[in-house]
């Protein structure tokens with residue numbers, strides 16, 4: 170498929186790098202293509218960023234048949250533009266699409282479209298420490314039909330937002346709360362898909378923990394309410410007795426690309442990683458025995474978020490004296506270093522544009 | 523709040539009543555109002571039905587913060603227009619809104635808006651047997667922001683679609699399959715809210731049962747996978763030993779307005795209704811003992827759907843010889859009769875326009 174390119178005639182003013190927030194400003198262009206049953210994907214176009222027209226009966230507005238991805242583009246010190254494992258995001262998108270009965274996208278074609286778009290808006294990539302260009306591919310059902318069935322029409326889009334440093338004053342340990350009332354998902358549900366419904370369903374719990382003075386939720390499994398799953402929009406690791414423990418991908422957890430990279434990096438360093446089920450009771454016992462050396466969350470937004478305090482019922486566990494752990498810092502420096510071209514790409518994760 | 527009315531100058535052609543499908547055609551007008559944090563709901567307008575503009579960053583397209591309702595308007599033999607328990611739908615909408623962190627709507631105001639809209643497009647209400655005007659109020663997050671948090675902007679809309687008879691050739695018993703792989707929701711999840719994510723998540727199971735030759739899914743609870751919850755987009759009743767058994771509202775089931783009405787009607791008739799937990803094993807045992815007299819599903823779309831066959835693993839249970847049961851028919855005739863003004867409204871459920 171050819172990509173039609175319609176350039177804007179009206180370049181927007183860029184936000185100052187020190188005033189960048191997350192997900193508020195968007196670049197000059199966006200990518201869009203449509204799917205029609207019987208025809209497939211068609212009309213791939215890069216066009217000026219702006220509003221789209223939808224019928225109010227569009228299925229996405231009623232039944233949430235929608236999937237998204239999130240990755241970043243970075244500028245290297247010598248001005249090159251690079252992406253971090255973008256194929257992994259497109260593969261995951263197709264797995265999410267499958268779960269949500271959305272047609273598959275051509276991963277190679279979409280990667281080319283994504284590169285073309287990033288290239289075109291390259292001067293939107295900020296380069297102060299911690300900044301990047303966040304890239305949001307997403308797909309949603311546009312069939313103008315209000316009945317519960319699989320949509321026959323979709324739109325796939327890519328929009329991009331220059332984002333500031335996740336930690337304004339440098340990396341800082343977070344306060345996380347173990348949620349035992351609300352559930353994010355359950356086995357047989359949509360937990361391993363990056364679909365909208367998982368996030369809308371989590372908002373009430375997010376509001377609840379904020380009022381308790383915590384920043385994020387640690388989700389437990391929906392069935393037994395004891396197995397640790399993930400933290401907000403990140404996966405979680407605990408360093409216990411020199412072993413990096415992270416919940417195994419049981420079907421209810423989002424398979425994070427940062428999670429996968431951290432596991433591979435730790436193994437590359439000769440460390441022991443255990444992907445296994447771990448209960449909150451086991452964690453608390455290890456905590457009481459002084460066996461937890463570090464805890465951190467992993468995700469595209471912040472790369473690594475050290476967990477300073479974990480609240481559970483009326484207990485508060487503090488890890489590593491509430492300070493950034495040795496490995497949290499080392500993994501962050503290595504991954505973010507690779508992403509920005511400051512550390513050698515030993516594991517072949519970087520795609521240059 | 524005043525409702526601004528902008529009438530169409532271009533009335534659409536109506537579909538022939540015998541060619542009406544569900545949710546495909548829409549009337550001449552729609553209602554829309556916007557919510558802005560700090561201002562509340564504003565700009566209530568009835569306008570010609572047509573496309574809306576959304577930013578591609580609108581939160582609904584990413585995180586599915588959205589809720590909907592469904593009810594119907596009917597024509598009586600002497601040409602009056604009436605609604606069935608519309609306040610119940612608006613109350614439920616506000617409960618769904620609360621679960622999804624969406625601001626409350628003013629139920630009285632929205633009922634007035636809904637009546638005004640129905641009145642304006644009154645000549646779209648079909649009146650052949652089984653037909654009606656389906657009304658779809660819905661609300662979704664429009665904040666142009668891509669981060670996971672509660673939206674600060676929303677659109678509330680009402681669109682309407684003339685719908686044909688649910689059963690082309692008269693009411694007919696359906697084939698339902700007990701789903702034991704996929705889950706719709708779980709305690710602590712969003713099951714009792716009418717939010718988009720619940721429906722998108724169910725599509726894969728719906729596709730699976732279709733390929734097995736069944737029409738709908740009977741969902742089991744997400745935790746123990748044995749308690750009966752609901753059927754597709756309806757609630758379920760079994761007549762066992764002269765008791766009408768329906769799953770209790772446990773927090774994971776949509777509290778159907780048809781369900782509520784059927785319970786009230788049966789009690790009004792002096793029948794015994796048990797709202798309680800019931801497992802699929804208990805049902806199968808009762809079936810083997812010949813104690814199940816009838817089974818039917820209840821919902822706005824079809825009012826009553828008799829269940830002819832229930833598939834579970836490789837067992838097929840047939841109720842009432844696969845024929846429409848006495849009570850399925852009687853309840854249908856009474857409810858649909860009240861809705862269309864052919865049966866006296868003894869329980870005060872009808873709102874005339």
Ligand SMILES: Cc1ncc(COP(=O)(O)O)c(C=O)c1O
Pocket residue numbers: 239399401402403404423424425426427428467468469470
């Ligand atoms: C629910 C959830 N878990 C985990 C992650 C981390 O995944 P990744 O490392 O690919 O960003 C994300 C964010 O993408 C997420 O939304």
Ligand SMILES: Cc1ncc(COP(=O)(O)O)c(C=O)c1O
Pocket residue numbers: 592752754755756757776777778779780781820821822823
């Ligand atoms: C999941 C679900 N259960 C049950 C129902 C039945 O509810 P009601 O009788 O209010 O239409 C519906 C439809 O609204 C539904 O979507």
